[in-house]
Amino acid sequence: MTCSPPQLICFSRWAGRVSTALIPAIPSLLLPALVAAAPPLTCSAQAEAKTTVVELYTSEGCSSCPPADRWLSTLKGQPDVIALAFHVNYWDRLGWPDRFATAATTDRQRAVMAGSGSPYVYTPQVIVNGADWRGWPKLPAAGGAAPMQTQKPAPTLALSRSGKVISAEVGPAAGSLSGYWALVEDGHASNVRAGENRGETLRHDHVVRRYEPIPAWVADAARRLQWTVEEPAAAGRRVVFVLTPVGANLPLRAASLAC
Numbered sequence: 001m002t003c004s005p006p007q008l009i010c011f012s013r014w015a016g017r018v019s020t021a022l023i024p025a026i027p028s029l030l031l032p033a034l035v036a037a038a039p040p041l042t043c044s045a046q047a048e049a050k051t052t053v054v055e056l057y058t059s060e061g062c063s064s065c066p067p068a069d070r071w072l073s074t075l076k077g078q079p080d081v082i083a084l085a086f087h088v089n090y091w092d093r094l095g096w097p098d099r100f101a102t103a104a105t106t107d108r109q110r111a112v113m114a115g116s117g118s119p120y121v122y123t124p125q126v127i128v129n130g131a132d133w134r135g136w137p138k139l140p141a142a143g144g145a146a147p148m149q150t151q152k153p154a155p156t157l158a159l160s161r162s163g164k165v166i167s168a169e170v171g172p173a174a175g176s177l178s179g180y181w182a183l184v185e186d187g188h189a190s191n192v193r194a195g196e197n198r199g200e201t202l203r204h205d206h207v208v209r210r211y212e213p214i215p216a217w218v219a220d221a222a223r224r225l226q227w228t229v230e231e232p233a234a235a236g237r238r239v240v241f242v243l244t245p246v247g248a249n250l251p252l253r254a255a256s257l258a259c
Helices: 022-029 031-037 066-073 103-116
Strands: 042-046 052-058 081-087 125-128 157-162 165-170 176-185 188-191 201-204 207-218 223-228 238-245 253-257
Touching: 042 253, 052 066, 066 081, 066 201, 081 103, 081 176, 081 238, 081 253, 103 125, 103 207, 157 238, 157 253, 165 176, 165 238, 207 223
Parallel strands: 052 081, 081 207
Antiparallel strands: 042 157, 052 125, 157 165, 165 223, 176 207, 176 238, 188 201, 238 253
C-alpha cells in the first residue's frame, strides 16, 4: 500500500490496519485546537483632526469612471486621507451589473446630494469632506476648499478591535451626532464583458463592501458603538468609521482600522 501525501491517514484494504502515515498526521490534528486557543486579534486607532475623507461614487458600467478609480488607488498609504469607493447601481441597466454596487450605497449618494452642493447625482463624483469636488485628480490644498468640519466641544473618536467586534468610542459634543460604518477592501479586479467598458479589466481599491449608517444620538455624554465584521479577513480589508453632525454629510472625525 502507498500513501501520498504522507500527512494523510491511510488504511489498507487488505490488512485493515492503519499505516505508519498516521504518525506524521498527529501534529496536524492538534492545529484546530491551537488556533482556537489563540487570543482574539486586537488593535486600535485614533482619529486625527485633519483627516480628509474622500468619497468616490463610481460604477463599472460607466465609461468615464475608470480614470477616477485609478486616481483613487493612488491615495493608498496617505495617513491623512481616508478614501471610500461607493459603487452605485443605476448604470447596471446599460448591460453590466456592477458586483460591488448596492441599493444602500446608491441611496447614500442621493441622500448626500443636496448637502454636497451638487444639483444632481452623477459618476464619477468625488466628494471631499462632504463637498462636491470637481478638482480631482488633485485634492484641496490645506486650508482650502472642503475642510474637515469643526464642532465645539470637538468630539473625540477612537476605534478598537477585539476578535470580530469593532468598537467606536465617541466623546461628548454639543448637540447630536450620527455617522456611518464602512467595510473597505483593496485589490479587486473585474473583467467586464458587457456595457460601456466591455473588454476592459477594471481594478479597484477602497471598495465599500458593506455600509451601515448610524442613527442619531444626543451627544451630551461619551458613547460606545459596536459593529461585527465577518471572518476571515480579505487582503487589504479595513473598517472605517466617519462621525458627522445630524442631517449632514460633513465629517467631524474619521478613523480607519486595518488589522
